[in-house]
Amino acid sequence: MHQNWAGLSLAALSQQIAQQLLAVGILEAEQETKLLFSKVFGPDVWQQILEPDQQPTQKQIIELAPLLQRRLAREPLSHILGEKGFWTLDLEVNTDVLTPRADTEKLVEVALALTHEQPTGRVLDLGTGSGAVLLAFLSERAGWSGTGIDISDPAIAVAKRNATRAGLTQRANFICTNWAKLDGSDYDLLLSNPPYIASQEIDELPIEVRQHEPRIALDGGDDGLDAYRFLVAHLDKWLRPNGGFAFEIGCTQAQQVTQILEQTGFARAIATHLDLADRERVVCGQMEH
Ligand code: GLN
Numbered sequence: 001m002h003q004n005w006a007g008l009s010l011a012a013l014s015q016q017i018a019q020q021l022l023a024v025g026i027l028e029a030e031q032e033t034k035l036l037f038s039k040v041f042g043p044d045v046w047q048q049i050l051e052p053d054q055q056p057t058q059k060q061i062i063e064l065a066p067l068l069q070r071r072l073a074r075e076p077l078s079h080i081l082g083e084k085g086f087w088t089l090d091l092e093v094n095t096d097v098l099t100p101r102a103d104t105e106k107l108v109e110v111a112l113a114l115t116h117e118q119p120t121g122r123v124l125d126l127g128t129g130s131g132a133v134l135l136a137f138l139s140e141r142a143g144w145s146g147t148g149i150d151i152s153d154p155a156i157a158v159a160k161r162n163a164t165r166a167g168l169t170q171r172a173n174f175i176c177t178n179w180a181k182l183d184g185s186d187y188d189l190l191l192s193n194p195p196y197i198a199s200q201e202i203d204e205l206p207i208e209v210r211q212h213e214p215r216i217a218l219d220g221g222d223d224g225l226d227a228y229r230f231l232v233a234h235l236d237k238w239l240r241p242n243g244g245f246a247f248e249i250g251c252t253q254a255q256q257v258t259q260i261l262e263q264t265g266f267a268r269a270i271a272t273h274l275d276l277a278d279r280e281r282v283v284c285g286q287m288e289h
Contacts (some may be wrong), residue, residue, distance in 0.1 A: 131159030
């Protein structure tokens with residue numbers, strides 16, 4: 001038995017774990033403790049915890065201790081749990097995909113706003129990773145179907161399993177290919193959360209990100225904008241006239257990405273949207289007809 005945990009109630013144990021997480025600089029310690037507890041003790045642990053003499057079993061302690069050690073060593077919680085909630089979905093995640101961020105739900109919101117008068121259509125998601133953006137969008141737009149593209153074969157395997165989890169295999173198609181080789185066209189909507197961190201800034205990201213998440217999903221080249229230049233240069237190849245697009249951006253990139261779009265001459269109604277922390281997080285617009 002973990003020596004510090006002997007005789008503790010579930011409530012006391014949860015407090016002790018939250019303190020340990022906080023002590024290594026994990027700010028969302030309480031929320032993370034809840035998720036770890038739900039994993040080991042089951043989803044109704046929060047009722048059990050109210051009973052003062054509820055104690056964990058030895059088997060549960062043996063299960064919990066190594067999970068906590070991994071988190072204290074700054075492995076992402078999503079990798080330890082093997083899943084992450086995004087939008088209304090519970091998605092599988094692992095080291096092959098970027099863990100979906102809460103901020104990325106803004107991209108889904110913008111995509112839904114852009115298409116609120118279009119009950120049917122086809123959407124393309126470039127750099128789909130876990131499939132989070134495409135699957136969340138399709139879960140809200142029953143008349144739409146779509147394709148998610150990623151250059152990483154293992155990422156596409158995760159996305160396909162997530163389509164199964166979400167019950168969306170009929171409408172979500174995932175393909176492993178390079179964007180440059182993509183010959184599909186006439187989509188009604190293009191979405192992307194591309195890599196947008198400047199290469200030299202990756203080493204400044206939290207350990208969870210820089211050591212555990214796929215660099216290819218983060219690295220946007222010297223100034224972080226390589227993917228946008230490529231996306232924008234090909235918009236008219238992939239989108240039908242009047243088709244909409246929305247990209248997630250780094251919070252300092254709105255002006256530069258808007259400029260890249262303006263230079264093409266074929267994008268209109270360009271707008272930016274704020275994330276949960278009031279940072280510019282999404283740029284969207286429409287193709288000129
Ligand atoms: N938002 C992510 C991060 O800061 C980066 C995502 C991306 O490059 N698309 O870790």
